[in-house]
Amino acid sequence: MRHIFLLMSGLISLSLVGCATAPKSLYSWGEFPQQTYLSLSLPEKAMPQDQVLKLEKxxxxxxxxxxxxxxxxYAHLGLQYLNMNDAPRAIQYFELxxxxxxxxxxxxxRLLKKMTGQTSAGAKK
Incomplete structure (x- = not known):
């Protein structure tokens, strides 16, 4: 009888663990993982304009x-703006x-220095 009670208690405990909700993410990921994957795996289908619209949304x-x-x-957005030949906007996102x-x-x-020769105030040369 005691074994049955222990077995039932164990099964109930395991079933309650399955009811727990997933922890809340620290970040709002949105389309970012999909867009990053797309730009790395199928760059010909990853149009910078489309990525910028989705990620800014x-x-x-x-x-x-x-x-x-x-x-x-923000770095990915900067890269997409750089691909669209909008260097000032790319710099804004890299700095952000x-x-x-x-x-x-x-x-x-390093990216900013390569683009403009600019570094942050605290960075070592």
Whole structure:
């Protein structure tokens, strides 16, 4: 009788674990993973204009919900603007990525230096 009780308790516990909800994500990912995959796997189908529209819409949705934009999204937007020959807008997004995610400073500084000769105030040369 005791074994049956233990077995039933175990099964009930396992079934309740399956009812737990998934943890809330730190970031509002939106279309970013799909667009990144598309640009890397099928670049001929990843039109920069389409990516910019989708990702900027995702940024607006994240801001409206007061959620964070994932790391790399602003850098990806900057790259897409660079592909569209809009260097000033690309620079804005690279600087925004560096500002929001300081761990990207080295990469963003290298990109900015290559584009403009500009570095951040705290970066070493």
């Amino acid at each position: 995702d940024v607006e949705k994240a801001k409206a919900k007061n959620l964070a934009v994932p790391p790399g999204l 990525e560096r500002q929001i995610y300081p761990e990207s400073t080295v990469l963003m500084d």
